[in-house]
Amino acid sequence: MSVKSSDRESSGRPATQSPSVVWLRDDLRVADNPALAAAVDRGQPIVFVYIWDEVSTGIRPLGGASKWWLHHSLDRLSTRLTRLGSRLVLRRGAAHDVIRDLLRETGATAIYWNRRYGGAERDVDAAIKEYARAAGLEAHSFQASLLVEPWTIRTGGGTPYTVFTPFWKAFLARAEPPRAPLDAPKALPAGLADDIASDRLDSWNLLPQHPDWSAGLAARWNPGEQSAHDQLERFVEARLGRYADERDVPAEFVTSELSPHLRFGEISPFQIWHRVDQIRRTANAEMSRNMSKFLAEVGWREFSYNLLFHWPDIATRNFDRRFDGFPWAPPDPQVLSAWQDGRTGVPLVDAGMRELWQTGYMHNRVRMVAASFLIKNLLIDWRIGEQWFWDTLVDADPASNAASWQWVAGCGADAAPYFRVFNPVLQAEKFDPKRLYLRRYLGAFDGADADAYPEPIVELANARTRALEAFAEVSSLPRDIAPPTEFGAQQ
């Protein structure tokens, strides 16, 4: 397929105009958006498009909480682009077809996007780039959502890293620090025709209707680029100084809560890195420790994407293939829904699962405990838990969610050893000694009074022994890491 010049002429645009398309995906921001900046530099009118694609091969449909976020994020972005003198075109369908049609309709001669790292997404992007170039159009992609491109960071032996600490050391040892973030444009090139068809955002029905379960999400979150930066400021001013010591305390709001903003690209890791780095000159030893700890967590996100890039099926296949034969229990629907609804009789697990359901988020420490409980106490396959989190988290991330679930299960890269079974009672005593978190999500009576709390659905000590026996079967075999998929540079 190629775009014929006659097609372009038939669009009726002035001959001198050859618009650019900026295809927005996981980068719903105006500042530090290299694809947008390159199109601005080109000087031609820009068609901004977001495509809701649930049909291209292998693309994983968004979960419910992510759709809620996406709706609001697109709404804010659309307002921002309108203020800058442009607008956001919304289209639904297979990205390849939508882009092809849009290029034809608008007579655009160049397309820009920021890179994605999932296998199916990369295939879609590669096909579009090939199509565009065959049609004589410019197609350019950019690094925007990762500090380091996964194909550029390798061990001495030339293989991808599978252990976080050397990965992060290699990252920090790089001669070039992360590039400075790009400013937002003050205005966008004028002259775009206003007759380009766009779906109405409401017609996508991204928001839950009957029932509308989103009140708790709306109470906690404010999607959008501006809000992401406000949140970063709040974090740097009031929380960063306590981060290293208190990030594991779920009752405190000490972590950045930037994860959904990062997931949708409302803020870039470059912006976060440089904002934190600004205070390095004046930071004392204590603050430097907090900064390093925080940036290392941002590094875990990079590491997860490094894994996704080289092992594109990490959401569905055990990284360590020994686990392919693991004797998971057939999931009993009642047991599974007790976990999902926060009715397991284990207070910290229940509080976490209710936080998740009500707010679309769960504190990291509690995510580990709730996941460990499902996998190691209930012996339910980690993929079932990963799917539930995918549906309910506002920050549900193709790399971090899958990599974290595999980490807890013991089958991931750099995974927690299989014999590490979090004890949810001890974890609550250690990290929520005053039961503040438990009370917040279980109510004053249930959360405060352990005696009154329902009995656990499994006896914790027995379940632990059962898990250790099952995991011992696997661990007696030699570790069996799937070979990385070999890719060239990203499309």
Ligand SMILES: Cc1cc2nc3c(=O)[nH]c(=O)nc-3n(C[C@H](O)[C@H](O)[C@H](O)COP(=O)(O)OP(=O)(O)OC[C@H]3O[C@@H](n4cnc5c(N)ncnc54)[C@H](O)[C@@H]3O)c2cc1C
């Ligand atoms: C079972 C399980 C599932 C998870 N699923 C997701 C997910 O879908 N999306 C997601 O972003 N994180 C996930 N995490 C990682 C972590 O829990 C969240 O990133 C963190 O709680 C987000 O809160 P924050 O922004 O306040 O984090 P902060 O502590 O402020 O960290 C800053 C940023 O670093 C990144 N980050 C922090 N910890 C991790 C980690 N362990 N792995 C990867 N990136 C990290 C996030 O982008 C985060 O916003 C999961 C963890 C577990 C144990």
